[in-house]
Amino acid sequence: MVIYRRMTPGDVPFISRLEEETFSMPWSADSFLEMIGKEDARYYVAEEEGRLLGGCGVLMIAGEGNITNVVIAPEARNKGIGTAMLRHLMTEGDKEGLTAYTLEVRVSNAAAIHVYEKLGFESAGIRPGFYEKPAEDALIFWKR
Ligand SMILES: CC(C)(COP(=O)(O)OP(=O)(O)OC[C@H]1O[C@@H](n2cnc3c(N)ncnc32)[C@H](O)[C@@H]1OP(=O)(O)O)[C@@H](O)C(=O)NCCC(=O)NCCS
Incomplete structure (x- = not known):
């Protein structure tokens, strides 16, 4: 059974x-350690029988959740875990009073875009040249 729980310092090396x-401009271990210690951030992992499968996180700003990271290990993709992990993040966020969620995604990232649309996110525009390595536009998604 896959469970979803808060990320701890012990999860950070894997994540x-x-x-x-996964990413050309990855977050460092120190960035994750800093974020999981923040009062206004919530980071989660997906785990199955003690084995980590992925993680995600949200920064809570004025009642809105800025989703900063979403990743599932390649061998665990396309099994519904990414969707369920984000549902967990938003269920917990709702309990803390978040009323909207936003994130950016590369315009070419069809799998992630599919997941976000399935979860009710809608595109609210483009940030030109938001990404580097390779340079690419970001789609801005919101779920209200
Ligand atoms: C995006 C990501 C987190 C999704 O996690 P996941 O566990 O595979 O997601 P799910 O299994 O819940 O859903 C995947 C959906 O995408 C679909 N999909 C997979 N590849 C696709 C593609 N190339 N184009 C369109 N849809 C695709 C699957 O069919 C599935 O949809 P369905 O449930 O309607 O059948 C995962 O692919 C990942 O870690 N990617 C690399 C990191 C990344 O891009 N993160 C997001 C940065 S914004």
Whole structure:
């Protein structure tokens, strides 16, 4: 059974390694350690029988959640875990009073865009040249 729980310092080596394998501009372990210690941030992992499968996190700003990270290990993708992990993040966020969620995604990232749209996010425009390595526009998504 896959469970979703708060990220702890012990999870950070796995999550930052997964970030490095996945993204051209990954967050460092220190960034995650800093974020999970913040009062206004909530970071989660997906775990199955003690094995970590991915993580995500949200910064809470004035009642809105800015989702900063979403990643699932390659071998665990397309099994509904990313969707369920984000549902968990938003269920917990709702309990804390968040009324809207936003995130950015590369315009070419069809799998992530599919997941966000499935979860009710809608595109609210483009941030030209938001990403580097390679340079690419970001789609801005909101769920209200
Ligand atoms: C985006 C990501 C987190 C999704 O996690 P996941 O566990 O695979 O997600 P799910 O299994 O819940 O859903 C995947 C959906 O995308 C669909 N999908 C997969 N590849 C796709 C593609 N190339 N184009 C369109 N849809 C695609 C799947 O069919 C599935 O949809 P369905 O449930 O309607 O069948 C994962 O792919 C990932 O870690 N990617 C690399 C990191 C990343 O891009 N993070 C987001 C940065 S903004």
